[in-house]
Amino acid sequence: MKKYISAIFLCFIISGLQAQDDAIVKFFSKYMEDDNFSRVYISPKMMQMAGGFLKSADSKDEDSQKMGELISRVKGIRILSADKVSGNNLYKEAMSTLNKNLYEDLMDVADKGSNIKFMVREEKGKVKELIMISGSKDSFTLLSMLGDFSYQDLNILADKTNIPGMDKYKGGK
Numbered sequence: 001m002k003k004y005i006s007a008i009f010l011c012f013i014i015s016g017l018q019a020q021d022d023a024i025v026k027f028f029s030k031y032m033e034d035d036n037f038s039r040v041y042i043s044p045k046m047m048q049m050a051g052g053f054l055k056s057a058d059s060k061d062e063d064s065q066k067m068g069e070l071i072s073r074v075k076g077i078r079i080l081s082a083d084k085v086s087g088n089n090l091y092k093e094a095m096s097t098l099n100k101n102l103y104e105d106l107m108d109v110a111d112k113g114s115n116i117k118f119m120v121r122e123e124k125g126k127v128k129e130l131i132m133i134s135g136s137k138d139s140f141t142l143l144s145m146l147g148d149f150s151y152q153d154l155n156i157l158a159d160k161t162n163i164p165g166m167d168k169y170k171g172g173k
Contacts, residue, residue, distance in 0.1 A: 024078075024097070024098075024131075024144055026097070027080075027093075027094055027097050027142070028078055028080055028142075031080055031082075032080070034082075036082050036084065036085055037080055037081065037082040037085075038079075038080075038081050038082065039078075039079070039080055040077070040078070040079040041076070041077070041078050041079075042074075042076060042077040042078075043076060044074075044075045044076050047071055047072060047074040047075070047076070047077075048072050050068075050071050050072075051067075051068040051069065051070070051071035051072030051073075051074075052068065052072065053068070054067050054068030054071060056068075067156075067160060067161075070149075070153055070156060070157065071157075071161070073147045073148050073149065073153070074145060074146070074147045074157075074163075075146040075147045075148070076145070076146045076147075077143070077144070077145045077146075077163065078142075078143070078144045079141070079142070079143050079144075080140075080141070080142045081139070081140060081141040081142070082139065082140050083138060083139045084138055084139075085138065085139065085140055086137075086138075087114075087134075087135035087136045087137060087138055087139045087140035088113070088114075088115070088135045088136065088137060089135075090135055090140040091115050091133055091134065091135025091140060092135075094133050094135075094140075094142055095117070095133060098119070098131070102121050103119040103120065103121050103131065104119060104120055104121075104122065105117065105118070105119055106118040106119060106120055107169075113136060113137050114134070114135065114136035114137070115133075115134065115135050115136075116132065116133070116134040116168060117131075117132070117133050117134070118130065118131070118132050118168075118169060119131045119133075126148050126149065126150065127147070127148075127149040127150065127151065127153075127154060128146065128147070128148065129144060129145065129146050129147075130143075130144075130145045130147075130149075130154060130169075131143065131144050131145075132168060132169065134168070145163070154169065
């Protein structure tokens with residue numbers, strides 16, 4: 001009996017994670033054809049290539065090797081942004097699509113009519129997804145970065161790379 005209950009519970013967890021991924025994909029899909037939005041998608045293969053390039057560029061440079069390994073663990077980045085839109089309404093819409101039980105807040109800043117929130121989804125002590133959502137009177141940005149990171153890895157990425165959105169992570173702004 002315990003096996004059946006455990007199996008059913010596992011199915012609910014897996015379907016919940018799949019539904020969450022679908023919610024983010026649906027949000028991106030809803031606006032990706034809208035010319036008011038800029039869209040960026042960086043595939044896992046591109047991140048592997050960038051990491052491999054760093055690792056092979058100077059095989060004796062330990063920092064390049066470490067950064068190459070770290071970048072290779074990024075499994076994809078999606079960014080959706082727009083200016084001259086009702087960013088606060090889009091912020092609320094994006095927040096409503098997320099299953100907040102799967103995410104933990106890292107940072108939440110509300111200042112003069114703008115909001116920015118960083119959240120992570122963890123599994124077994126590793127960050128599997130970092131999400132940044134920001135909205136103001138006339139701008140909106142949503143970033144989703146998938147991978148397999150520690151919090152130290154995220155700090156290094158914010159400090160040493162130009163990955164879009166990570167400057168806000170580093171600065172807390």
